[in-house]
Amino acid sequence: xxxxxxxxxxxxxxxxxxxxxxASYFCVxxxxxxxxxxxxxxxxxxxxxxxxxxxSLQYFGKHFCGGSLINKxxxxxxxxxxxxxxxxxxxxxxxxxNLEGKNPNEVSRRVAAIIxxxxxxxxxxxxxxxxxxxxxxxxxxxxxxxxCLAASASVFNNGTGxxxxxxxxxxxxxxxxxxxxxxxxxxPVIGSRQCNCLYGVINITSNMICAGRLDGGKDSCxxxxxxxxxxxxxxxWIQSGIVSFGIGCAxxxxxxxxxxxxRYQTWIKSHISSHEPGFVHQSSSNLYKPHFxxxxxxx
Numbered sequence: 001x002x003x004x005x006x007x008x009x010x011x012x013x014x015x016x017x018x019x020x021x022x023a024s025y026f027c028v029x030x031x032x033x034x035x036x037x038x039x040x041x042x043x044x045x046x047x048x049x050x051x052x053x054x055x056s057l058q059y060f061g062k063h064f065c066g067g068s069l070i071n072k073x074x075x076x077x078x079x080x081x082x083x084x085x086x087x088x089x090x091x092x093x094x095x096x097x098n099l100e101g102k103n104p105n106e107v108s109r110r111v112a113a114i115i116x117x118x119x120x121x122x123x124x125x126x127x128x129x130x131x132x133x134x135x136x137x138x139x140x141x142x143x144x145x146x147x148c149l150a151a152s153a154s155v156f157n158n159g160t161g162x163x164x165x166x167x168x169x170x171x172x173x174x175x176x177x178x179x180x181x182x183x184x185x186x187x188p189v190i191g192s193r194q195c196n197c198l199y200g201v202i203n204i205t206s207n208m209i210c211a212g213r214l215d216g217g218k219d220s221c222x223x224x225x226x227x228x229x230x231x232x233x234x235x236x237w238i239q240s241g242i243v244s245f246g247i248g249c250a251x252x253x254x255x256x257x258x259x260x261x262x263r264y265q266t267w268i269k270s271h272i273s274s275h276e277p278g279f280v281h282q283s284s285s286n287l288y289k290p291h292f293x294x295x296x297x298x299x
Contacts, residue, residue: 055067055075057082065227072134072146094109149239154262168222
């Protein structure tokens, strides 16, 4: 029997399509907006609410890696942070300003699941990306919001201005001092060809993106791993990279290496069936202007 569409059927179909479009638009319109971030140049301590998607991954109550909130119940991080890690005793903290002392805007969740990219290679650090599902959704506020993700085929040209945030070491072997306030640093993107030349025998793949100052001094460091590298498009912050690896911290001619988020849109969407993260296409360069401070990552 052939089904006949009535006006009611068409109306219901229209409503479903409209709702789907509104939901998709709402997700993109919410992501990447930091109402309390009026940043133009950098400083050491970030102002509360400047980076509302920043997550602290904690094991037995101790921070060990960063991450970024991409919707109400998923956090993006580095595979090397969570590969082989049990969800037990693992906690994700959001809305946090300091690792020590009071955090009035903090919301914490247990971890329901960890999804590591199936092609993650710890030897080469290729495909260093993972998803962490929270035990329950978190409420959005000025201090807790999702970041937008770089969509497939996004371009981040050499010199594109970027920001990296986290609670990692302020330089090699030097811990972040009390009360361990979240740090921020601005660094320019380094082209893949140049980065490959700088790293020599270490292969910088197309799944990676490099950033840092060639004269050193500005970088992410141990403890920042898994956290976001971001660029701003208008009023929207887009995550272009995930802190992955490097040699030392902020050394000259050795920029930080990050997982290139735009390469993983299909993989991310394949695991998140509802409240899809906001993906934004970046095609123009936002050239770096030198000001700022220090940092660097797990090496």
